[in-house]
Amino acid sequence: MSNLLEVHKVVKKYGxxxxxxxxxxxxxxxxxxxxxxxxxxxxxxxxxxxxxITLPDSGEVILDGERLxxxxxxxxxxxPEERGLYSSMKVGEQCLYLAQMKGLSKDEAKKQLxxxxxxxxxxxxxxxxxxxxxxxxxxxxxxxxCVLHKPKLLILDEPFSGFDPVNANVIKDEILALxxxxxxxxFSTHRMESVEELCENIALIHKSNKLIExxxxxxxxxxxxxxxxxxxxxxxxxxxxxxxxxxFTVSPANFKSLNEDLKLNIQIGNASPNELLHVLTQRGQVxxxxxxxxxxxxxxxxxxxx
Amino acid sequence: MSIISLxxxxxxxxxxxxxxxxxxxxxxxxxxxxxxxxxGYLSSMKAETKxxxxxxxxxxxxxDFVKQNKKDSEFHYLDLSNIDVKFLKDSIVKENLDGLxxxxxxxxxxxxxxxxxxxxxxxxxxxxxxxxxSKITKLNLEKAQLDTLAIQKAQANINxxxxxxxxxxSLKGLNEIKIAIGGAFGYLIMMFIIIxxxxxxxxxxxxxxxxxxxxxxxxxxxxxxxxGKIVGTSLAGLLQFTIWAIIGLGLMFAASGFFGVNVGPTxxxxxxxxxxxxxxxxxxxxxxxxxxWNLPIAGIIIGFIVxxxxxxxxxxxxxxxxxxxxDNQTDSQQFLLPIIMPLILSVYIGFFTVVNDPHGTxxxxxxxxxxxxxxxxxxxxxxxxxxxxxxxxxLLLFATFFLVVWFAAKIYRVGILMYGxxxxxxxxxxxxxx
Numbered sequence: 247m248s249n250l251l252e253v254h255k256v257v258k259k260y261g262x263x264x265x266x267x268x269x270x271x272x273x274x275x276x277x278x279x280x281x282x283x284x285x286x287x288x289x290x291x292x293x294x295x296x297x298x299i300t301l302p303d304s305g306e307v308i309l310d311g312e313r314l315x316x317x318x319x320x321x322x323x324x325x326p327e328e329r330g331l332y333s334s335m336k337v338g339e340q341c342l343y344l345a346q347m348k349g350l351s352k353d354e355a356k357k358q359l360x361x362x363x364x365x366x367x368x369x370x371x372x373x374x375x376x377x378x379x380x381x382x383x384x385x386x387x388x389x390x391x392c393v394l395h396k397p398k399l400l401i402l403d404e405p406f407s408g409f410d411p412v413n414a415n416v417i418k419d420e421i422l423a424l425x426x427x428x429x430x431x432x433f434s435t436h437r438m439e440s441v442e443e444l445c446e447n448i449a450l451i452h453k454s455n456k457l458i459e460x461x462x463x464x465x466x467x468x469x470x471x472x473x474x475x476x477x478x479x480x481x482x483x484x485x486x487x488x489x490x491x492x493x494f495t496v497s498p499a500n501f502k503s504l505n506e507d508l509k510l511n512i513q514i515g516n517a518s519p520n521e522l523l524h525v526l527t528q529r530g531q532v533x534x535x536x537x538x539x540x541x542x543x544x545x546x547x548x549x550x551x552x
Numbered sequence: 553m554s555i556i557s558l559x560x561x562x563x564x565x566x567x568x569x570x571x572x573x574x575x576x577x578x579x580x581x582x583x584x585x586x587x588x589x590x591x592g593y594l595s596s597m598k599a600e601t602k603x604x605x606x607x608x609x610x611x612x613x614x615x616d617f618v619k620q621n622k623k624d625s626e627f628h629y630l631d632l633s634n635i636d637v638k639f640l641k642d643s644i645v646k647e648n649l650d651g652l653x654x655x656x657x658x659x660x661x662x663x664x665x666x667x668x669x670x671x672x673x674x675x676x677x678x679x680x681x682x683x684x685x686s687k688i689t690k691l692n693l694e695k696a697q698l699d700t701l702a703i704q705k706a707q708a709n710i711n712x713x714x715x716x717x718x719x720x721x722s723l724k725g726l727n728e729i730k731i732a733i734g735g736a737f738g739y740l741i742m743m744f745i746i747i748x749x750x751x752x753x754x755x756x757x758x759x760x761x762x763x764x765x766x767x768x769x770x771x772x773x774x775x776x777x778x779x780g781k782i783v784g785t786s787l788a789g790l791l792q793f794t795i796w797a798i799i800g801l802g803l804m805f806a807a808s809g810f811f812g813v814n815v816g817p818t819x820x821x822x823x824x825x826x827x828x829x830x831x832x833x834x835x836x837x838x839x840x841x842x843x844x845w846n847l848p849i850a851g852i853i854i855g856f857i858v859x860x861x862x863x864x865x866x867x868x869x870x871x872x873x874x875x876x877x878x879d880n881q882t883d884s885q886q887f888l889l890p891i892i893m894p895l896i897l898s899v900y901i902g903f904f905t906v907v908n909d910p911h912g913t914x915x916x917x918x919x920x921x922x923x924x925x926x927x928x929x930x931x932x933x934x935x936x937x938x939x940x941x942x943x944x945x946x947l948l949l950f951a952t953f954f955l956v957v958w959f960a961a962k963i964y965r966v967g968i969l970m971y972g973x974x975x976x977x978x979x980x981x982x983x984x985x986x
């Protein structure tokens with residue numbers, strides 16, 4: 247699978263402050279790509295460079311095999327974190343205007359608008375002014391605006407903020423549908439559960455540097471601790487503990503189960519899981535045996551705080 | 553190009569649909585007429601007649617002053633030479649008299665006094681001095697036993713006729729007309745810039761207050777946005793100006809009809825008188841009219857349109873640059889003064905330098921400098937300006953306009969990163985180097 251977007255060693259400085267320090271990214275075509283990082287890490291700077299709002303001091307950005315150039319703005323859809331629309335303009339006119347700015351003809355823009363307004367059930371809003379809408383409603387319009395021109399690359403900065411759970415779900419489904427249709431989506435958020443749910447690839451930027459990048463599964467493999475959550479029913483707790491601590495590191499665990507079992511976290515290091523199982527089965531009945539997979543949230547916190 | 557026209561269209565419609573725009577468009581002429589009417593009413597009220605006492609110890613001048621008394625004149629002179637000065641001074645305190653001229657017997661050239669609690673107008677003082685001085689001159693002449701009549705006859709009057717090298721006669725007073733034409737157009741440009749420049753600035757700030765800036769700027773270049781905003785807003789301003797002109801004229805005619813004042817100065821003169829006057833005047837009047845037609849009228853009108861557009865665009869681009877640098881209007885104040893200064897300067901240069909010497913070095917230089925050229929050059933055009941000077945000045949004007957828009961666009965792009973921070977001049981300079 248080829249990359250839709252490649253960022254090569256991009257550097258951006260504001261005065262003496264380095265916002266991006268030789269950051270490189272590869273965003274595969276047709277994927278949902280999570281761009282993560284704590285506040286002030288440089289995510290927005292990077293997004294602005296991809297959108298050609300600012301230029302990098304050095305390095306280059308390749309979109310679909312070509313060096314980034316002005317015509318590309320028409321193939322990118324951008325939902326900035328800083329939301330806003332012309333407050334005294336009517337919804338319909340505003341959407342038409344913004345779509346035409348992205349290169350759609352008036353008729354084409356109208357067709358797309360009808361499609362999207364219908365899809366999101368907001369047909370009645372055409373003649374309303376933005377200032378008459380609630381924040382969530384305006385948010386929906388904003389989402390429509392950034393997908394109207396069928397962008398190859400969609401950049402969403404905190405797309406779910408301001409939405410109630412129902413509407414957040416609607417938007418999530420739309421994002422997945424767009425992906426099915428072939429759009430590539432860069433998704434920047436602090437909500438790790440939605441990253442877990444949507445993203446196939448992630449990158450983590452911290453203090454202007456890219457620290458992690460790859461497929462979510464690969465990243466998790468990289469961060470695996472070889473720990474297992476174990477539940478066991480035994481009469482001889484002391485004997486069991488003696489056996490395990492000989493070979494492995496143990497700590498108490500906390501998970502839900504229906505049994506009155508002993509709950510443990512066991513780190514096996516370089517040993518194989520079978521060795522652990524062998525020890526366990528000799529001392530009691532195993533009711534729970536799961537490898538502890540680090541969540542994106544764990545990886546984020548671990549990387550940023552270390 | 554289509555994107556720019558799209559922006560122009562949106563800006564124009566957004567401005568014109570705005571409620572305050574609609575209200576101002578139709579309210580301003582009404583206000584204007586009301587104020588004009590009020591001023592007219594005030595100035596038509598007669599000033600109070602002032603009682604001026606004359607205490608003339610020589611007995612020579614009082615008569616000349618009293619001779620000046622007329623029914624409608626502002627000052628009424630009273631010969632009070634027989635009454636004690638002290639008593640007269642008291643009556644000034646009691647406000648029975650508004651002023652008192654005291655002419656002593658000795659050294660009256662230096663010791664003549666005017667006593668009043670209100671400071672007199674310059675005109676009044678000069679008039680008083682004239683009356684006394686001319687009387688003394690006349691007496692001196694008589695004393696020297698000179699024939700005053702002969703002297704009057706001997707006084708020569710010269711009337712120089714103006715002519716051009718081409719041989720046609722030109723008329724005195726025409727220069728004033730030329731200045732008036734150029735000046736009126738120059739003033740119009742200045743008014744327009746002051747009224748509508750702010751509108752451009754507000755329009756540039758709009759995207760920031762609405763927080764739509766990132767969406768817009770990721771779709772169009774700031775340069776396109778700036779040009780679109782300047783042109784779109786100008787068109788809206790032009791529309792409003794045109795409506796004002798039409799409504800204003802209409803209201804003026806309606807109001808003057810209502811108050812019974814006839815438009816035009818000749819209305820109340822009896823027909824016979826007018827005919828003879830016309831007969832006498834027609835010679836010179838016709839010359840004036842032909843001379844007016846000989847003015848480069850096409851040049852003036854084309855010049856007005858070109859400099860109006862160029863000048864307005866240039867100043868708008870400065871307003872746009874300010875709008876690009878600040879987040880809200882209150883922050884813009886400190887940057888506004890440097891814009892207004894050259895505007896005022898050019899009007900002064902126009903009225904003081906161009907009048908005296910339309911083709912002098914100062915006038916030529918300032919009609920080239922883009923900031924002052926729209927007004928100064930317009931005032932020079934009626935006097936005839938070589939085409940190459942106009943070409944250079946127009947070229948400079950539009951080149952500067954594009955340069956400033958480019959500059960504004962640059963500030964705009966960098967300004968995005970400066971949310972909520974007040975820019976200083978130093979910072980602006982730093983942004984330019986990015």
